[in-house]
Amino acid sequence: MGTKIVKLETELCNARLRNPTILASGVLGVSASVLVRAAREGGAGAVTTKSCCLQPRRGHSNPVMLPLPRSASFINAVGLSNPGAEEEAREIAAAKRELDAARLRAPLIASFFGASAAEFAEVARVLAAAKPSLLEANVSCPNVESDLGRPFAFDARACTRIVEEVKAAAPRIPLSVKLSPNAPNIVDVALACEEAGADAVTAVNTLGPGMVISAEAHAPVLSNKVGGVSGAALKPIALRCVYSLYEKLEIPIIGTGGIASGRDAIEMLEAGASAVGIGTAVYDRGLTVFSLVCEEMASWMKENGFGRTSDLVGLAHEKK
Amino acid sequence: MKKSDAFVKKDDLAFLEIAGVENENPKVKTFYFEASLNAEPGQFVMLWIPRVDAKPFGVMSQTGKARGGFAVTVANVGAFTKKMFALKKGNRVGIQGPFGKPFEIPKRAKRVALVAGGFGAAPLAFLAQRLRAKRVGVVFIEGARTKANVILEKRLRSLGVDFRVATDDGSAGFKGYCTLLLEEALKKEKIDAVFACGPERMMQAAVKICQTHKVNVQFSLERFMKCGYGVCGQCACGSKLVCSDGPVFETRDLPELVDFGKTRRDASGAVMPL
Numbered sequence: 001m002g003t004k005i006v007k008l009e010t011e012l013c014n015a016r017l018r019n020p021t022i023l024a025s026g027v028l029g030v031s032a033s034v035l036v037r038a039a040r041e042g043g044a045g046a047v048t049t050k051s052c053c054l055q056p057r058r059g060h061s062n063p064v065m066l067p068l069p070r071s072a073s074f075i076n077a078v079g080l081s082n083p084g085a086e087e088e089a090r091e092i093a094a095a096k097r098e099l100d101a102a103r104l105r106a107p108l109i110a111s112f113f114g115a116s117a118a119e120f121a122e123v124a125r126v127l128a129a130a131k132p133s134l135l136e137a138n139v140s141c142p143n144v145e146s147d148l149g150r151p152f153a154f155d156a157r158a159c160t161r162i163v164e165e166v167k168a169a170a171p172r173i174p175l176s177v178k179l180s181p182n183a184p185n186i187v188d189v190a191l192a193c194e195e196a197g198a199d200a201v202t203a204v205n206t207l208g209p210g211m212v213i214s215a216e217a218h219a220p221v222l223s224n225k226v227g228g229v230s231g232a233a234l235k236p237i238a239l240r241c242v243y244s245l246y247e248k249l250e251i252p253i254i255g256t257g258g259i260a261s262g263r264d265a266i267e268m269l270e271a272g273a274s275a276v277g278i279g280t281a282v283y284d285r286g287l288t289v290f291s292l293v294c295e296e297m298a299s300w301m302k303e304n305g306f307g308r309t310s311d312l313v314g315l316a317h318e319k320k
Numbered sequence: 321m322k323k324s325d326a327f328v329k330k331d332d333l334a335f336l337e338i339a340g341v342e343n344e345n346p347k348v349k350t351f352y353f354e355a356s357l358n359a360e361p362g363q364f365v366m367l368w369i370p371r372v373d374a375k376p377f378g379v380m381s382q383t384g385k386a387r388g389g390f391a392v393t394v395a396n397v398g399a400f401t402k403k404m405f406a407l408k409k410g411n412r413v414g415i416q417g418p419f420g421k422p423f424e425i426p427k428r429a430k431r432v433a434l435v436a437g438g439f440g441a442a443p444l445a446f447l448a449q450r451l452r453a454k455r456v457g458v459v460f461i462e463g464a465r466t467k468a469n470v471i472l473e474k475r476l477r478s479l480g481v482d483f484r485v486a487t488d489d490g491s492a493g494f495k496g497y498c499t500l501l502l503e504e505a506l507k508k509e510k511i512d513a514v515f516a517c518g519p520e521r522m523m524q525a526a527v528k529i530c531q532t533h534k535v536n537v538q539f540s541l542e543r544f545m546k547c548g549y550g551v552c553g554q555c556a557c558g559s560k561l562v563c564s565d566g567p568v569f570e571t572r573d574l575p576e577l578v579d580f581g582k583t584r585r586d587a588s589g590a591v592m593p594l
Contacts, residue, residue, distance in 0.1 A: 083590035
């Protein structure tokens with residue numbers, strides 16, 4: 001086998017990506033300049049901002065993030081710190097200007113959340129003014145239960161309401177919903193989102209929550225005690241979620257969870273993702289992890305005779 | 321495991337006994353630990369008090385390798401450091417590190433200037449220790465509000481540095497900014513490189529002076545830090561991450577450090593004036 005030309009260009013909700021790697025939300029995405037750097041220097045095909053809500057939040061006290069030794073995984077409970085939607089909209093506009101100035105055609109995805117469907121809609125309206133390529137509704141953060149309650153991602157009806165209200169508030173910007181791997185009914189929730197008008201789903205947010213304990217300190221290490229698990233530990237669960245979603249959904253899936261290499265990305269596409277989110281691997285492989293994953297994907301595709309990423313999507317499924 | 325056999329690592333939390341506490345002045349203490357850190361000058365550790373918080377601190381000194389030891393100097397400036405000040409010899413804290421990019425010692429440097437503003441003297445004291453071990457001449461310029469605020473003077477003098485001090489009120493040394501002492505040194509003496517740590521406006525002035533005199537300058541930045549691993553993005557200064565691309569930067573990084581001397585971000589990520 002083998003093919004001469006490999007093209008990594010990917011289309012996602014009417015946006016064109018140079019390659020299918022996307023900087024996942026919550027990693028590096030606090031400031032416009034660093035988002036732009038992830039695309040320029042890191043090679044990301046698209047970048048996602050850190051989730052924001054209407055009013056500023058400080059998030060949890062430190063420690064908020066720990067590597068899990070010997071497992072290429074992280075646990076985090078940053079606690080959705082953000083400067084509020086107005087400030088975030090300015091950051092998004094600045095990032096778009098910088099991306100345009102650098103002639104980088106890397107779409108910008110704006111992640112957001114709220115305590116109610118009404119807040120989701122209001123934040124979407126504010127962010128839409130900055131014209132992100134895609135809105136990503138984060139209904140699935142596992143480490144804010146103490147003040148935001150159980151994630152909406154467990155409740156199909158709540159997600160229906162969020163999607164309907166967001167689509168009404170920001171009808172021109174495509175919407176993805178970030179799902180939880182902890183929801184036993186993830187497929188039902190995704191179907192509800194699709195039916196309510198979502199244009200994509202992002203699968204998945206972090207796993208758990210989990211906990212790290214310091215034996216000597218006799219205490220949990222994260223100040224929030226519990227946090228979401230990401231990285232290699234999440235990958236098999238993310239693959240299973242994406243595989244199940246692909247069986248039922250028409251809309252595209254952004255597959256996120258434990259992607260660190262080209263082979264990981266290929267597996268995720270074969271499970272049914274149209275593009276892949278990368279977050280935790282920024283730690284192990286550095287900012288250029290996106291370029292590295294793309295190089296590895298291209299050489300695998302060349303060796304195995306695949307010319308386009310779209311040819312790989314859903315290949316792990318039995319043909320009907 | 322004996323305490324002295326302990327190794328501190330970046331990916332694993334060590335829980336260490338405080339081996340000693342030294343009062344530098346009523347607002348500044350040095351905490352000693354007996355464990356191998358293998359840090360380079362300019363790097364920092366995350367210090368964790370269970371159920372309270374964790375904050376970054378520059379390493380102030382480091383000794384030995386087999387029986388390793390290190391120290392951090394802490395100023396009582398906020399809620400976390402207030403808790404820190406209540407800790408005594410024998411109490412234990414969590415330590416992770418070393419984090420960040422260290423100062424780089426130019427190969428052919430014979431005599432260098434270190435300019436410290438306030439608590440910025442702590443990480444530069446570790447650099448001075450390393451420079452003196454390499455027999456590099458060190459002019460150490462420390463700026464403080466008053467004589468009572470001058471820290472680490474005895475330790476630095478014992479390293480054999482040329483110690484010069486500037487105070488706002490003239491109660492010790494030169495009356496005025498420490499950057500003026502730097503400018504004078506660059507005018508009159510042969511200085512091969514400059515290292516700065518302190519308030520950002522002071523470092524901005526130091527950078528300007530060094531650029532005028534065409535001397536390479538490295539400076540250590542501070543930003544609100546969350547993860548320390550270059551992942552969360554909270555400590556961005558321009559397109560650089562202070563925790564992993566820094567905290568030490570140099571002149572050639574300035575085009576990327578667009579926020580330098582201008583703005584910082586609070587815990588929420590909101591931009592505000594320095």
